[in-house]
Each structure stands twice: as C-alpha cells, then as structure tokens.
Amino acid sequence: MTVLPIATVGDPVLRERAKELSPEELRSDEVQRLIDDMIETKRAAHGAGLAANQVGRTLRVAVVEVEPDNPRYPYKPPVDLTVVANPTVEAMDEEVFAVNEGCLSVPDLRGDVERFVNVRVRYLDRDGEPHEEVRRGLTAGTFQHEVDHLDGVLFLDRVRDPSTFSTWEQFDRHRRAEFEARARELVERVGS
Numbered sequence: 483m484t485v486l487p488i489a490t491v492g493d494p495v496l497r498e499r500a501k502e503l504s505p506e507e508l509r510s511d512e513v514q515r516l517i518d519d520m521i522e523t524k525r526a527a528h529g530a531g532l533a534a535n536q537v538g539r540t541l542r543v544a545v546v547e548v549e550p551d552n553p554r555y556p557y558k559p560p561v562d563l564t565v566v567a568n569p570t571v572e573a574m575d576e577e578v579f580a581v582n583e584g585c586l587s588v589p590d591l592r593g594d595v596e597r598f599v600n601v602r603v604r605y606l607d608r609d610g611e612p613h614e615e616v617r618r619g620l621t622a623g624t625f626q627h628e629v630d631h632l633d634g635v636l637f638l639d640r641v642r643d644p645s646t647f648s649t650w651e652q653f654d655r656h657r658r659a660e661f662e663a664r665a666r667e668l669v670e671r672v673g674s
Contacts, residue, residue, distance in 0.1 A: 483522040486537040491588045491636060495535050500542040500632040502568045505610030513541065517565055517608050520545050528554040529586045530561070530624045533631035536587050543567045544628040548621075554584070557662040558620050559674045566605035571629045573598040574616065579668055581623045582646070582653065582661045583637045592653045594646035595637050597623035599672060620665060621674035 489495050507513060516539060524532040524545055530552070533544040547563040548555060577599040584592040601622045604614045617625050627637060641647065648657060 484519045485526045486519050486523045488523065488527065488532075488536055488586050489538055491638065493538075493587075495538050495540060496587055496631070496636060497634045498535060498540045499634045500533070500535050500540045502542045503606075505606065508543070508567050508606060508608065508610050513543070514608065516541070517543065517545065521547070521563065521565075524586075525549070527586050528552055530555055530558060531628040532586065533628050535631060535634070542569070542632050544569065544632060546621075546624055546628060548624070557665045557669075558624070559669055561621050561624065561674065565608040566603070566625075566628070567608070567610075569603060569605035569625070569629050569632070571598075571626050572602045572604075574600040574602055579619070579623070579664075581620065581665075582657060583623070583627060584650070585627070585637050587631075588636060588638060590649050591638075592646075592648050592650065593637065593641035594643060595623075595627075595640040596642070597626050599668070601625060617674070618672040619668050619674050 520532050530548050531546040534541040544566050548558045548561040550560045578596040579599050580594045581597050583595045600618050603625050
C-alpha cells in the first residue's frame with residue numbers, strides 16, 4: 483500500500499463530479515489497489531474519510547473510518563472502516579446540526595457547515611455488494627462530507643457564515659471547547 487499525495491483546494495480535480503463505477507470496474511485490481519492506497523492515505527493523515535478525487539482520481543469511491551482516539555477528531559465517535567462506491571445520501575428529516583468541519587484538502591482551515599443529523603446512505607461496498615444504512619449525528623456529517631467531494635463540492639461551499647472560518651490553532655484556542663460540548667451532546671442524544 484502507498485500513501486498518496488492529497489490534492490488541495492485550487493486543484494481542478496476537486497471540482498469534478500466523480501464517475502460512477504460498475505461492479506466489474508469496482509472489483510478490478512486497479513480500483514482495489516486504489517482503495518487500499520486511499521485507506522493507507524486516510525490513516526496516515528488521521529482523516530475521518532477520503533474521496534478518490536482527493537487523490538487525483540475522479541472515480542465515485544470513498545473511504546470512511548474514525549479510529550478511536552483520532553488526534554484530528556477526538557470528539558467523533560469511532561466508525562468502522564467503510565468503503566463506499568456510488569454512494570447516495572438522503573436526509574431522513576429536516577433536523578440539522580452546525581458542524582465545525584475541516585478537510586484534508588483544505589489544510590489548516592475550518593468552518594461551520596449545517597449537516598443533516600439523520601441520513602440514509604446507499605452504496606456498493608468494495609466487492610460490489612449493495613448496502614443501505616442509517617447514519618446519525620457526526621457520522622452522518624462525515625458521510626455527507628465525502629459524498630460532497632464526489633460531487634465536486636468542498637465544505638467551503640457550504641459555509642454560510644464566513645466569520646466561522648478559522649485556522650486549527652484559532653479553533654483550538656477560541657471554539658473547540660464549545661463545539662466539542664455540543665458535539666458530545668449530539669452523540670449522547672442520537673448516537674454516532
């Protein structure tokens with residue numbers, strides 16, 4: 483497995499809508515290697531997820547995983563490794579939560595994004611098998627963030643109030659405690 487370079491904001495690949503994969507394409511050696519490399523890259527960067535276009539490939543595949551004690555996201559509940567191909571996300575109701583998001587492709591910048599609290603996620607796993615799951619809370623936000631990437635959308639596009647933008651240092655200094663308290667309340671109320 484290889485740690486791949488991560489495209490950063492300004493790279494046109496991040497603004498392209500990724501191409502759907504057939505089950506046969508998904509099971510190909512090339513795509514399976516890409517998935518393994520994406521997992522390695524996400525883990526090396528301590529991310530919560532990574533979409534293929536973040537590593538320069540416009541294929542509709544992403545990986546989501548939050549390991550316990552993730553240093554980037556200590557407030558996020560653990561999420562088992564999930565490989566999603568051709569994912570769709572559907573809000574189950576109108577409830578939203580303001581998530582202070584960051585992104586591996588937007589180094590050292592965070593901002594508040596409203597995400598649906600309860601979503602239904604449909605996707606193919608890395609073997610081409612279909613899945614339908616309900617994801618809630620911060621985990622629902624992570625899936626929405628990755629599907630946005632596959633649509634060529636960055637979290638920057640979803641920030642309604644530019645005054646919420648901050649560097650990681652300023653987030654730690656001025657906003658982390660309040661945000662983490664709200665995030666923990668959400669996790670306690672709805673689960674992941």
